[in-house]
Amino acid sequence: MKIGIAGTGRMGAAIAARLSSVGHEMMVWNRSADKARATGFKIADSPQALAGACEALISMLTDAAAVQSVYAQMLSGNVNEKLFIEMSTVRPEVSRKVGSLVKQKQAAFVECPVGGTIGPAKEGKLFGFAGAEKADFERARPLLEQMCRRVEHLGPAGAGASMKLAINLPLLVYWQALGEAISLVKGLNLEPGRLMDILADTSGAPRMLANRAPAIAAALGGKEGPVSVNIDTLKKDLSEIVEESKLLGWSAPATEGALRGFAAASAAGLGGKDCVQMPVFWSAQPKKL
Ligand SMILES: NC(=O)c1ccc[n+]([C@@H]2O[C@H](COP(=O)([O-])OP(=O)(O)OC[C@H]3O[C@@H](n4cnc5c(N)ncnc54)[C@H](OP(=O)(O)O)[C@@H]3O)[C@@H](O)[C@H]2O)c1
Numbered sequence: 001m002k003i004g005i006a007g008t009g010r011m012g013a014a015i016a017a018r019l020s021s022v023g024h025e026m027m028v029w030n031r032s033a034d035k036a037r038a039t040g041f042k043i044a045d046s047p048q049a050l051a052g053a054c055e056a057l058i059s060m061l062t063d064a065a066a067v068q069s070v071y072a073q074m075l076s077g078n079v080n081e082k083l084f085i086e087m088s089t090v091r092p093e094v095s096r097k098v099g100s101l102v103k104q105k106q107a108a109f110v111e112c113p114v115g116g117t118i119g120p121a122k123e124g125k126l127f128g129f130a131g132a133e134k135a136d137f138e139r140a141r142p143l144l145e146q147m148c149r150r151v152e153h154l155g156p157a158g159a160g161a162s163m164k165l166a167i168n169l170p171l172l173v174y175w176q177a178l179g180e181a182i183s184l185v186k187g188l189n190l191e192p193g194r195l196m197d198i199l200a201d202t203s204g205a206p207r208m209l210a211n212r213a214p215a216i217a218a219a220l221g222g223k224e225g226p227v228s229v230n231i232d233t234l235k236k237d238l239s240e241i242v243e244e245s246k247l248l249g250w251s252a253p254a255t256e257g258a259l260r261g262f263a264a265a266s267a268a269g270l271g272g273k274d275c276v277q278m279p280v281f282w283s284a285q286p287k288k289l
Helices: 010-021 033-038 047-053 064-074 092-104 118-123 134-147 159-184 192-200 208-220 231-248 253-270 277-284
Strands: 002-006 025-029 056-059 083-086 108-111 126-132 148-153
Touching: 002 010, 002 047, 010 025, 010 056, 010 118, 010 134, 025 047, 047 064, 056 064, 064 083, 064 092, 083 092, 083 134, 092 108, 092 126, 092 159, 108 134, 126 134, 126 159, 134 148, 159 192, 159 208, 159 231, 159 253, 159 277, 192 208, 208 277, 231 253, 231 277, 253 277
Parallel strands: 002 025, 002 056, 056 083, 083 108, 126 148
Antiparallel strands: 108 126
């Protein structure tokens, strides 16, 4: 199938590589042309040209502003009967609005934000949280199954976005909690690898520590590795969760606390750094914040 990827950031580029590896013909568009070129795939001049040239369009963009802007451009031409799969992490109302614009153009729309990072994206092992009309979901399912180890269709557009925020909530609060936990035992002066090995081997540890504990230990030891997801992206997710909770009439004190921690890290200039720097930052400066 001829597939267009709008947004070849970390996740978009990884998804493009995966879909190419299973035999699809790829075309890409990215706001900054260098990242589009780095994929090695055919490049469209604009989101409109991408949508015109491809049968299925996948978007993987930072936030609501990016999604709305790129969809306005992709939908400006004739997109009759094309399939749009929106995978960015945004609030349900953004997904519903974009989905309704797509449906007005007689095209199919599936939102499918994902759990999992660059490695799983390259291997087709993401966890997809889909929201769509049933027929649109069934049409997208074969592609989604090439990107994901598991896909759950949770309801109409907006349902997948809700679930994605829900699965991110405890994980993102954990990054802040880990910074606070490390602060508590700083005085023991443990070697970072040993400290993370202990913390990862307890019931309080989320599954992601199995993969990330060595990178966190390295970061605690002052070594910086590649970025898989940056602090500003997770700060954006925490803000979305707080906003969504307010809209639903719930308070979210744990999320608000974590957001304050991420905002402090961002204000200290760490917004572009990998998430493993979050507990390092917090445990280094507990008294100032
Ligand atoms: N990284 C992860 O592990 C992970 C996992 C699950 C979900 N997600 C979600 O996936 C999405 C992408 O994350 P990422 O880590 O791949 O981020 P990223 O590497 O920062 O890529 C973001 C992409 O969005 C584009 N973009 C931003 N603002 C734009 C605008 N106004 N107009 C057009 N394009 C715009 C960027 O273009 P430029 O290159 O021009 O800046 C880039 O292509 C986010 O919603 C994130 O929450 C990420």
